[in-house]
Amino acid sequence: MSPAAATPPTAAVVGGGPAGLIAAETLASAGVSVTVFDQRASFGRKFLLAGRGGLNITHSEDFDSLLGRYGNRRSALEHVVRAFSPDDLREWCAGLGEPTFVGTSGRVFPESFKATPLLRAWLARLDGLGVKFATRHHWNGWVSSDGGSLRFAAAGEDHAEVLVAPDITIFALGGASWPRVSSDGGWLDHFVNAGVATVPFAPTNCGVQRQWTPVMVERFAGHPLKNIAIDVAGCSVRGDAMVTRSGLEGGPVYAHSARLRELLQADKHWSMKIDLRPDLAHNRVVDQLTKARRPKDSVSTWLRKAGVDKVRVALLREATGNAIPTVVDDLAGLIKALPLAGEAMMPIDRAISTAGGISFDALDNRLMLQSRPGIFLAGEMLDWEAPTGGYLLQACFSSGVAAANGALVWHDENARS
Numbered sequence: 001m002s003p004a005a006a007t008p009p010t011a012a013v014v015g016g017g018p019a020g021l022i023a024a025e026t027l028a029s030a031g032v033s034v035t036v037f038d039q040r041a042s043f044g045r046k047f048l049l050a051g052r053g054g055l056n057i058t059h060s061e062d063f064d065s066l067l068g069r070y071g072n073r074r075s076a077l078e079h080v081v082r083a084f085s086p087d088d089l090r091e092w093c094a095g096l097g098e099p100t101f102v103g104t105s106g107r108v109f110p111e112s113f114k115a116t117p118l119l120r121a122w123l124a125r126l127d128g129l130g131v132k133f134a135t136r137h138h139w140n141g142w143v144s145s146d147g148g149s150l151r152f153a154a155a156g157e158d159h160a161e162v163l164v165a166p167d168i169t170i171f172a173l174g175g176a177s178w179p180r181v182s183s184d185g186g187w188l189d190h191f192v193n194a195g196v197a198t199v200p201f202a203p204t205n206c207g208v209q210r211q212w213t214p215v216m217v218e219r220f221a222g223h224p225l226k227n228i229a230i231d232v233a234g235c236s237v238r239g240d241a242m243v244t245r246s247g248l249e250g251g252p253v254y255a256h257s258a259r260l261r262e263l264l265q266a267d268k269h270w271s272m273k274i275d276l277r278p279d280l281a282h283n284r285v286v287d288q289l290t291k292a293r294r295p296k297d298s299v300s301t302w303l304r305k306a307g308v309d310k311v312r313v314a315l316l317r318e319a320t321g322n323a324i325p326t327v328v329d330d331l332a333g334l335i336k337a338l339p340l341a342g343e344a345m346m347p348i349d350r351a352i353s354t355a356g357g358i359s360f361d362a363l364d365n366r367l368m369l370q371s372r373p374g375i376f377l378a379g380e381m382l383d384w385e386a387p388t389g390g391y392l393l394q395a396c397f398s399s400g401v402a403a404a405n406g407a408l409v410w411h412d413e414n415a416r417s
């Protein structure tokens with residue numbers, strides 16, 4: 001073997017979230033000398049945040065349904081998710097001492113429910129593989145005069161600029177939500193300036209804003225709306241939501257993010273219909289209202305006796321300008337399809353994830369930038385979206401593995417030519 005052949009290739013992984021760290025693990029396991037750069041003082045901060053309410057790492061539903069969650073990016077992601085599937089991800093977790101279990105809704109969680117033990121074991125494994133960690137290194141684009149070295153502003157007394165020219169570069173820079181914790185999306189400009197096709201960021205898996213009356217804010221902000229169904233543009237999603245001071249949050253709202261965004265773009269407002277009693281057909285609601293009615297009762301008391309709780313009554317008042325109909329059939333109709341509208345989604349910095357970023361048009365199917373061979377991309381920085389349920393992390397892990405495998409093949413081909 002010649003001395004040159006004995007020198008391992010070098011890789012810079014920029015972004016130390018789940019997509020970047022799994023790419024680093026894949027490369028290091030193949031003998032590449034890897035350094036992970038991140039602007040923060042530690043890695044995986046959004047991953048840890050995701051673990052706060054229970055780390056939903058993937059989903060157990062059949063593969064075809066799972067792929068369907070990626071909507072119009074299904075075909076771009078199919079081979080990626082197939083190559084590192086939910087089963088592979090669960091096996092990987094178990095290998096780090098965190099076997100997974102399937103929750104009641106089919107969502108998959110690590111046994112501890114948290115991200116902390118998994119991340120700790122993972123970083124130790126990477127350390128064992130010889131991965132080097134460069135925290136507080138903010139990527140600032142490429143040096144145009146030397147063929148494209150990576151420019152980092154390194155925190156330290158001298159705020160030195162560090163230039164790096166690896167054989168392989170993998171970017172996994174994340175989306176634009178929760179900017180204090182992870183990525184602020186500022187990296188997008190470097191790609192725009194380099195002529196790479198991008199799509200503006202948009203919030204997804206986020207709530208909607210609505211101007212409630214003061215009574216609603218004072219008495220009901222923070223109250224859950226258990227077991228409702230929300231219909232947007234003919235598609236209905238069941239689950240629990242939450243009234244907040246500035247609007248509505250929760251699973252069924254998040255699941256409609258893309259549809260609500262489209263309505264906002266087209267009509268300047270979002271609109272939805274809420275079924276406040278999804279377990280009952282219209283005529284059963286009519287029966288309950290009829291049976292519960294007493295001549296002297298106020299509307300609120302009547303509704304409560306008919307099984308409509310206070311927060312639902314408040315919503316009926318909001319939607320009707322405090323003029324809840326007293327004709328039983330009309331009221332039942334409203335309970336089954338309460339119209340609600342507003343002018344904005346919650347701001348992007350509070351969204352669980354973002355759509356937009358680097359367009360798949362800019363990539364080949366190995367996730368390499370077509371205009372810059374040797375540069376691979378992974379994770380939420382790519383323009384795809386999915387609902388909550390573990391689909392976000394699954395695609396981040398799968399694309400991290402795919403980018404790293406693509407990079408290994410590309411490097412091999414190049415070394416031989």
Ligand SMILES: Cc1cc2nc3c(=O)[nH]c(=O)nc-3n(C[C@H](O)[C@H](O)[C@H](O)COP(=O)(O)OP(=O)(O)OC[C@H]3O[C@@H](n4cnc5c(N)ncnc54)[C@H](O)[C@@H]3O)c2cc1C
Binds near residue numbers: 181378
């Ligand atoms: C509250 C919350 C709960 C969530 N819960 C779940 C869940 O249960 N299940 C699920 O599937 N998903 C969940 N998610 C989403 C999931 O956490 C993200 O999709 C995932 O972390 C994205 O991974 P990533 O590696 O692509 O990016 P990130 O995890 O965002 O990592 C990107 C990294 O790049 C670094 N970076 C950015 N710009 C630069 C730069 N210029 N220079 C150097 N470094 C840079 C950042 O500091 C960051 O460390 C949740 C998200 C939030 C906010």
